[in-house]
Amino acid sequence: MNAQMKxxxxxxxxxxxxxxxxxxxxxxxxxxxxxxxxxxxxFGLNLTVGYAGQMSLGQAAFFGIGAYVAAIALKAGVPFLLxxxxxxxxxxxxxxxxxxxxxRVQHHYLAFATLGFNVLVYLVMRNEEKLTGGTFGISxxxxxxxxxxxxxxxxxxxxxxxxxxxxxxxxxxxxxxxPWGRAFAALRxxxxxxxxxxxxxxxxxxxxxxxxAACAGIGGVYYASLVEFIEPGPFHFSTSLTMLLAVIVxxxxxxxxxxxxxxxxxxxxxxxxxxxxxxxxFMQTWYLAVFGVAVVALMIWLPGGILSIGDRFKSKExxx
Amino acid sequence: xxxxxxLAIAALVLSAAxxxxxxxxxxxxxxxxxLSGTGATAGxxxxxxxxxxVKEINAxxxxxxxxxxxxxxxxxxxxxxxxxxxxxxxxxxxxxxMGPVFSGSIIVSMVETKRAEIPNFTxxxxxxxxxxxxxxxxxxxxxxxxxxxxxxxxxxxGVKAKSVAMIWVNNDFGKGxxxxxxxxxxxxxxxxxxxVPTDPGQVDFSGAVLKVKQSNADALFVYTNEEExxxxxxxxxxxxxxxxxxxxTTLTGQKVIELAGDSANGAxxxxxxxxxxxxxxxxxxxxxxxxxxxxxSDHNGMKGYSAMYVVKAITEKNKKLDPKEFAKxxxxxxxxxxxxxxxxxxxxxxxxxxxDRESFLVKVxxxxxxxxxxxxxxxxx
Amino acid sequence: xxxxxHLILSGTATGAIYALAALGFTLLWQAAGVINFAxxxxxxxxxxxxxxxxxxxxxxxxxxxxxxxxxxxxxxxGFKRVIVDPLIKHGVIPLVIxxxxxxxxxxxxxxxxxxxxxxxxxxxxxxxxxSLGGIAVSYADIGTLVLAGxxxxxxxxxxxxxxxxxxxxxxxxxxxxxxxxGIDVKRMVLYVFLINAVLSVVAxxxxxxxxxxxxxxxxSIGQKAFFAAIIGGFNQTRGALLGxxxxxxxxxxxxxxxxxxxxxxVALVLFxxxxxxxxxxxxxxAEERKx
Numbered sequence: 008m009n010a011q012m013k014x015x016x017x018x019x020x021x022x023x024x025x026x027x028x029x030x031x032x033x034x035x036x037x038x039x040x041x042x043x044x045x046x047x048x049x050f051g052l053n054l055t056v057g058y059a060g061q062m063s064l065g066q067a068a069f070f071g072i073g074a075y076v077a078a079i080a081l082k083a084g085v086p087f088l089l090x091x092x093x094x095x096x097x098x099x100x101x102x103x104x105x106x107x108x109x110x111r112v113q114h115h116y117l118a119f120a121t122l123g124f125n126v127l128v129y130l131v132m133r134n135e136e137k138l139t140g141g142t143f144g145i146s147x148x149x150x151x152x153x154x155x156x157x158x159x160x161x162x163x164x165x166x167x168x169x170x171x172x173x174x175x176x177x178x179x180x181x182x183x184x185x186p187w188g189r190a191f192a193a194l195r196x197x198x199x200x201x202x203x204x205x206x207x208x209x210x211x212x213x214x215x216x217x218x219x220a221a222c223a224g225i226g227g228v229y230y231a232s233l234v235e236f237i238e239p240g241p242f243h244f245s246t247s248l249t250m251l252l253a254v255i256v257x258x259x260x261x262x263x264x265x266x267x268x269x270x271x272x273x274x275x276x277x278x279x280x281x282x283x284x285x286x287x288x289f290m291q292t293w294y295l296a297v298f299g300v301a302v303v304a305l306m307i308w309l310p311g312g313i314l315s316i317g318d319r320f321k322s323k324e325x326x327x
Numbered sequence: 328x329x330x331x332x333x334l335a336i337a338a339l340v341l342s343a344a345x346x347x348x349x350x351x352x353x354x355x356x357x358x359x360x361x362l363s364g365t366g367a368t369a370g371x372x373x374x375x376x377x378x379x380x381v382k383e384i385n386a387x388x389x390x391x392x393x394x395x396x397x398x399x400x401x402x403x404x405x406x407x408x409x410x411x412x413x414x415x416x417x418x419x420x421x422x423x424x425m426g427p428v429f430s431g432s433i434i435v436s437m438v439e440t441k442r443a444e445i446p447n448f449t450x451x452x453x454x455x456x457x458x459x460x461x462x463x464x465x466x467x468x469x470x471x472x473x474x475x476x477x478x479x480x481x482x483x484x485g486v487k488a489k490s491v492a493m494i495w496v497n498n499d500f501g502k503g504x505x506x507x508x509x510x511x512x513x514x515x516x517x518x519x520x521x522x523v524p525t526d527p528g529q530v531d532f533s534g535a536v537l538k539v540k541q542s543n544a545d546a547l548f549v550y551t552n553e554e555e556x557x558x559x560x561x562x563x564x565x566x567x568x569x570x571x572x573x574x575x576t577t578l579t580g581q582k583v584i585e586l587a588g589d590s591a592n593g594a595x596x597x598x599x600x601x602x603x604x605x606x607x608x609x610x611x612x613x614x615x616x617x618x619x620x621x622x623x624s625d626h627n628g629m630k631g632y633s634a635m636y637v638v639k640a641i642t643e644k645n646k647k648l649d650p651k652e653f654a655k656x657x658x659x660x661x662x663x664x665x666x667x668x669x670x671x672x673x674x675x676x677x678x679x680x681x682x683d684r685e686s687f688l689v690k691v692x693x694x695x696x697x698x699x700x701x702x703x704x705x706x707x708x
Numbered sequence: 709x710x711x712x713x714h715l716i717l718s719g720t721a722t723g724a725i726y727a728l729a730a731l732g733f734t735l736l737w738q739a740a741g742v743i744n745f746a747x748x749x750x751x752x753x754x755x756x757x758x759x760x761x762x763x764x765x766x767x768x769x770x771x772x773x774x775x776x777x778x779x780x781x782x783x784x785x786g787f788k789r790v791i792v793d794p795l796i797k798h799g800v801i802p803l804v805i806x807x808x809x810x811x812x813x814x815x816x817x818x819x820x821x822x823x824x825x826x827x828x829x830x831x832x833x834x835x836x837x838x839s840l841g842g843i844a845v846s847y848a849d850i851g852t853l854v855l856a857g858x859x860x861x862x863x864x865x866x867x868x869x870x871x872x873x874x875x876x877x878x879x880x881x882x883x884x885x886x887x888x889x890g891i892d893v894k895r896m897v898l899y900v901f902l903i904n905a906v907l908s909v910v911a912x913x914x915x916x917x918x919x920x921x922x923x924x925x926x927x928s929i930g931q932k933a934f935f936a937a938i939i940g941g942f943n944q945t946r947g948a949l950l951g952x953x954x955x956x957x958x959x960x961x962x963x964x965x966x967x968x969x970x971x972x973x974v975a976l977v978l979f980x981x982x983x984x985x986x987x988x989x990x991x992x993x994a995e996e997r998k999x
Contacts, residue, residue: 034414041411062801108984116983118804119938123976126931133497134969142498143455144406146434234407236435238499241407248808255805277411280400291401292820299813306806307794367824497969524968530919530928533718534963534971537711554826554920561918565846567837586828586920589835 021173028165037233040165042273043172044229049253049265050179051222056251057260058183058191059215065105065121066250068128069098069220071242073227075132078145078237087151091228098224102217110209110216117216125244132239144238148231168229175225180262182218191215252302258312267313271298353396354389354648356381356638357416359426359436364404365527368553368582369428369627373450374399376631377425379619380669384635390642402427406435413439413447421445422648423638428627430456431499437464446654448634450627452576453503457679463654465637465680467630468599471507473681473705474575478548478597479511481688481702486571486595488545492521494535494559496551501527504550504575520544529555532562539568546571549578549594557586564590571595579689579696580625594691600629600671603696604687608668629671636669637662675706710843715960721849723956724856728911729933730940730948731860732904737942738880739900742792743804746811748930750783750905754912755921756818759827768830776909784905788898811930818923829916852914859910860949863903867945876900935975939982941992950991954978 028039052066073094080090109120132139139145150159151167158167182188193201194211202208231237249272257268279290290297309315358377361370381397389395400416402409409427413436416424424440427433428450437456440447441463448465449456454472456464482488491512495505501524512519521542523535536559539547547570549559556578563572572594577583579596602613602624612632616624624632638653640662645652661675674684688700729747736742744750754775761771791810795803833851837844867873878886879896887893911929919925936955940947955975963971982989 032415032418034411034418037411037414041407060801062804108980116987119934120980120983122931123935123979127973127976130970130973142431142502143434144431144499234410234435235438236406236410238406238431240405240431248812252805252808252812293816295816296813296820299809299811299816302809303791303806303813306798306802306809307791310798310802363819363824371824526969526972528928529971531722531959533722534715534960535968537714538964541711554922557826557828557920558918564835565837565848567844582825586826588828 025166025169028169029162033161036161036165038274038277040161040168040233041230042269043165043168044226044233045250045253045273046265046269047172047175047226047229048223049250049257049269050176051219051226052250053219053254053259053262053265054179054191054222055216055219056254057258057264058188059194059212061110061212061216062118062251063121063216063219064118064244064247064251065125065128066219066223067242067244067246068121068125069102069223070227070230070246070250071128071132071237071239072098072101073224074231074237074242075139075145075227076224077228077231078148079138081149081151081231082145082147087153087228087232091225094224094228095221098227099217099221102220103213106213106216110213121247122244125242125247129239129243132242140238142238144236145231146236148235148237150232150235164233168233171225171229175222179222183262252298256302256305256312258314261312261314264312264314351393353394354422355420356395356397356423356425357412357419357421358397358399359402359409359412359416359424359432360399361404361426361428361432362399362401364402365552366402366404366427366429366432368625369450370402370404370426372625372627373426373428373631375620376616376624376628376633377635378631379616379628380632380635382619383615383669384639390639391646391648393648402432402436404429404432406432409433409436410439412436416440417443417445422650423448423653425631425634426450428630429500430503433464434499437461440464444654445650446657448637450630451500453499454507455503457681461680462658463680465634465654465657465676466682467634468576468626468682469686470681471504471575472510473683474597474599474686475504475507475511476514477686477702477705478573478575479508479515479517481597482512482546482548482573483515483517485688485700486546486573488517488571490518490520490542490544491546491548492523492539492542492544493519493548494523494525494532494539494551495549496527496529496555497524498527498552500552501550508548508550525551525555525559527552527555530558532559533566535559536562536566536568539563540566544570546573549574551577553577553580553582554586556580556583557591560587560590560594573597576626579691581623581696582625584691584694584696588694591691592693596689597686597702598626598689598696599684599686600626600633601687601689601696601698602629603689603698604701605698606664606672608664608671611668612671633669633671633674636667636671637674640667640670673704675704711964712961713843714845715964716957717843717845717853718849719957719960720953721852721856721956722960723936723953724853724860725911725915725952726929726932726936726955727949727952728856728859728907728914729929730936730952731863731945732907733933733937734940734942734945734948735880735900736904737937738945739876740788740792740897741796741800743800743807744904745804745807745930746814746926747908747933748926748928749811749814750779750908750926751912751915751929752818752921752923752926753783753814754779754909755829755916755925756822758909758912758916759829759921762830768832772832772909772913775912776906779905779909780902782905783908784902785898787905788901792901811926815923815926822923824923826920826922829921831917832913848917855910855914859907863907864945872896872899932975935979938989939975939979941989944989944991947989947991951989954990 048070055061055063076094076097077090105124109117158164253268253272254265257264276294360374381395385394400412409432424447430451430453433449433451437447441461446463448467450467452471454470495501521538523538574596576598584591641656645656657676658678662670663673664670672684676682683704683706686702687698689696690699733747757775758771761774833848837846875891876896879893936951937948940951959971959974962974
């Protein structure tokens with residue numbers, strides 16, 4: 008497959024999604040928007056996990072920080088276009104502050120540190136009632152209106168989110184193509200060699216982690232606007248886990264891995280829930296169980312994720 | 328583009344609603360239920376109550392001669408999911424929406440049913456649900472701001488306590504009850520000498536109980552969800568606490584008694600609904616429910632069951648299936664249990680969607696809830 | 709003062725349970741390089757297994773022994789053969805992910821296949837409390853402390869005094885050298901998995917009366933075990949013990965004197981402080997970087 012064909016497929020699938028959304032029911036549009044929102048966070052996480060080779064179990068915390076900052080700022084009347092960078096920068100800075108001590112010592116400590124951080128952030132959201140509304144959350148978060156156009160309607164907000172997602176994805180793609188981004192690949196493939204070539208491992212890993220955090224923050228802004236209400240629940244540590252698994256299952260370190268992975272964690276369960284096909288009905292209760300077993304199986308037989316199937320065949324052919 | 332879209336969607340929703348209600352098919356009613364997650368016990372009971380009522384109503388000819396088609400959907404006790412499911416119920420042209428049961432979820436999801444002008448019953452007890460001017464939300468139980476004053480009065484006159492210690496769970500349910508109770512106790516001149524918040528899902532209550540013991544309060548008020556209530560009772564027993572332990576509804580629920588075992592004995596509570604109440608309508612419900620599900624219903628099962636009969640009563644009064652008219656007619660309505668035994672107790676709704684009826688004082692004796700007194704409705708003072 | 713002593717005593721009892729789970733966690737890491745994110749579920753499953761045996765009519769002690777046997781086969785040998793062996797060659801991360809998946813799978817299977825609700829669990833110790841010089845201590849706390857203490861001491865003696873125990877330690881410290889010395893590395897690693905399974909069953913026996921048997925009961929204990937292991941020192945068995953007890957006591961003290969709202973945060977703050985100032989853990993030795 009050459010590059011032109013790939014671009015063609017990509018554009019075609021984007022158009023299909025847009026058309027499907029235009030004719031979908033309200034609840035399905037909502038679901039699709041939710042998917043886009045989560046995808047922003049998992050795209051960011053893929054940078055940390057797939058490209059910098061770090062396990063982060065705190066993506067939901069950054070997602071939540073972005074959402075809370077957005078909720079408070081939007082309710083105070085700060086324009087949406089200003090809220091976006093504020094949330095992104097806030098998450099970036101917190102990411103640096105958290106990643107620095109963890110990465111300084113030992114690399115796999117980032118997983119533990121982010122897990123702990125996530126639980127702490129959750130506690131703060133729940134207990135600092137004056138700031139976060141505590142367990143009652145914050146309701147009545149407005150949807151954006153840019154240049155006099157209101158994005159209040161479900162379909163309008165979907166397209167707004169969809170386009171933002173494409174811009175974000177394009178930015179990440181560009182970042183990975185830049186010389187700076189290529190250092191990531193070198194780092195993931197052979198950290199010791201990369202270091203001897205003058206790549207500062209810790210600095211690069213830290214940056215990747217912080218940018219990943221910022222993406223989650225941006226996703227959080229859209230989340231707050233979409234649901235129009237936030238409370239600590241969705242930012243629990245278990246969401247971080249699901250996001251991590253989405254990236255891994257899709258294929259970490261592959262640019263479109265999160266696209267597949269996020270379908271599996273967000274869209275598929277809802278699809279199955281509303282299915283009328285009788286033999287699929289048992290999946291409504293057993294979905295998570297099957298998912299968990301599938302993750303284990305995937306790690307045993309296809310540790311590169313779903314998108315690595317193609318390579319698997321190729322390498323087998325070469326081996327022959 | 329935006330206005331056009333809104334119009335188009337409004338038209339779509341409207342046409343979906345009118346078509347599905349106008350034709351002679353079944354009447355769609357949707358349940359947004361906590362079938363998994365922390366609210367699973369409450370949601371499953373509520374759902375079973377609704378299902379039992381639907382079955383009976385359908386067997387007796389349905390709503391104005393049409394069968395009810397009830398679909399329960401699992402919110403996973405997640406407000407975001409509840410909101411999405413509420414949209415789905417709206418899309419499918421629901422006549423009435425039941426649930427969610429938890430206050431945190433209904434606050435979010437009722438925005439959708441309000442927008443679509445569909446009546447929405449909830450099991451939530453947080454005071455703020457009905458204080459936002461939503462004309463489509465209705466309760467199936469007391470709001471905390473009705474229940475707590477009744478309880479505070481009992482603590483003063485019945486228990487004769489001058490000071491109280493409080494253990495409450497730090498979620499929307501517990502916080503709401505805690506705030507209402509503080510006000511109610513203050514109004515009765517009772518001092519709160521220890522005020523201990525606990526986490527949802529907390530397992531270790533040794534510190535909390537120690538604090539309560541230290542405070543030397545005349546009585547303890549426990550306001551947590553089912554599992555935490557059981558753990559708190561076990562720990563109280565373990566540390567030999569001997570003052571009266573008082574709760575609101577959950578503390579003496581079936582599940583709590585089952586989980587806490589002997590430690591539940593002696594606990595007192597004010598409950599809006601209990602299967603152990605002496606009323607014949609409730610006895611009849613208890614038997615039917617046990618026959619159907621092989622276990623004893625808790626108050627949430629009764630909430631779901633009676634709410635479904637409220638739907639029947641008001642629909643028959645209106646003589647048509649119109650969600651908007653339904654909401655209008657329910658405000659200020661009085662439904663008697665004589666005419667509709669399924670509502671279990673005479674019930675009246677006010678302009679906010681809050682309800683009022685008799686309630687009970689209960690005590691746990693030998694692992695069983697025993698009704699010790701019946702309190703009149705708050706409005707009948 | 710009486711309060712403080714009471715808090716420390718009951719905190720130590722809770723901490724001892726964390727320590728049991730943390731101990732298995734540490735052993736697995738040392739001997740096999742496994743970070744087991746399903747450790748909490750390893751405690752949850754035996755709780756339900758014991759409930760099953762009790763429901764069939766077995767007394768608690770017999771249920772416990774039967775569950776130990778089943779756990780050694782399933783959570784010890786089975787876990788090693790089915791999940792760890794095929795994955796260990798891919799490195800730490802795929803295995804960690806697999807145990808995360810396992811944790812979700814086990815929880816969901818119990819929830820969907822058995823029950824989403826909490827179930828009561830009989831206590832191994834009588835109710836009531838003992839008055840020790842004016843301080844009331846419950847029998848349950850004393851029993852927990854004694855049993856957990858015996859297990860930990862027994863395990864330490866086994867590791868330090870017996871030939872097998874020393875061989876296991878040798879494997880943990882340097883697998884290659886152990887192999888050269890003629891130690892049956894495979895068998896020693898298997899022993900570690902079996903010990904972890906039994907420790908989990910004991911933790912389940914002690915913790916379930918208060919936690920109640922529920923599909924997600926492992927979440928909190930798994931996390932605590934995890935932090936206890938790192939705080940104490942990931943490469944030291946004694947470290948897990950110290951970490952567990954420290955967390956148990958501090959949680960109680962902070963919950964009582966500072967704010968119960970942040971009780972759950974205690975372990976995390978302690979943990980963050982440890983990785984900042986003493987990354988090898990309080991009792992740990994600095995590890996050399998493995999290239």
